[in-house]
């Protein structure tokens with residue numbers, strides 16, 4: 391560990407990164423890499439420094455997001471990590487579009503339970519017109535009852551007209567994950583390209599939608615790939631970055647999933663916090679599986695979590711998530 395004296399105080403290299411991130415809005419590629427490769431014995435110093443950045447933008451608050459998988463499975467795309475791809479052969483978690491009444495009821499529960507955001511996901515390459523109208527109508531109805539509940543939609547590739555319709559209905563974020571770095575995108579999917587995904591993000595931004603775009607760690611990426619993801623997400627002005635840790639769901643076709651330890655996951659969350667200081671960084675899918683007993687430490691770099699599970703995998707419920715937040719000295723930021 392390298393220490394320097396600043397005005398009589400001993401300051402470590404991670405404090406310097408925090409100051410640089412706060413001052414300039416980012417850190418260099420080499421600095422992101424140094425965080426990813428930092429020794430485990432530095433972890434508490436690293437978390438402490440990343441907290442300085444997180445607390446500047448989000449204080450001690452934690453936003454809980456609730457996902458609703460509105461239509462699951464039977465997707466014509468071949469994303470290898472996904473159990474909803476038709477190529478996965480997994481039919482267990484597939485279901486047709488849910489009834490609107492159940493989506494409204496789930497939004498009601500999310501708001502009453504203290505969620506900050508409710509996210510509706512539709513499987514498939516691109517949402518067909520009637521389904522888009524259905525999504526917009528559902529959003530309008532939720533907006534009427536819960537005007538403060540933030541709403542996100544995830545429905546594949548987006549054209550300008552569809553983006554504007556969702557925006558007008560009251561969606562404030564559109565989710566479309568980059569998942570991995572551009573130079574290894576073909577290793578995880580062959581039916582569309584990284585540029586296709588970037589294009590949808592740009593379309594969402596130009597329609598006035600905030601962009602939620604995340605990654606999946608554990609698909610065989612290198613540290614340099616993670617640095618590239620930080621850069622690309624900063625470039626598309628992602629307001630929200632779900633950092634997912636790969637869950638080996640039924641039907642996945644990732645040949646050599648990466649070995650993730652809680653320490654590795656925490657360092658990655660810190661790297662994203664330094665690289666995108668003002669973004670909502672989420673310890674997303676797989677936090678329970680990979681962070682295990684160190685989950686609460688993720689709140690030092692991250693200011694957001696999912697509760698009640700993921701698209702095709704279960705997870706901690708909202709009550710135990712709120713308890714963890716409170717036990718760690720943070721506060722759940724309710725929408726209402």
Ligand code: SF4
Nearest residue numbers: 465467469472475513
């Ligand atoms: S990640 Fe999305 S686009 Fe890819 S297979 Fe799964 S549902 Fe389809």
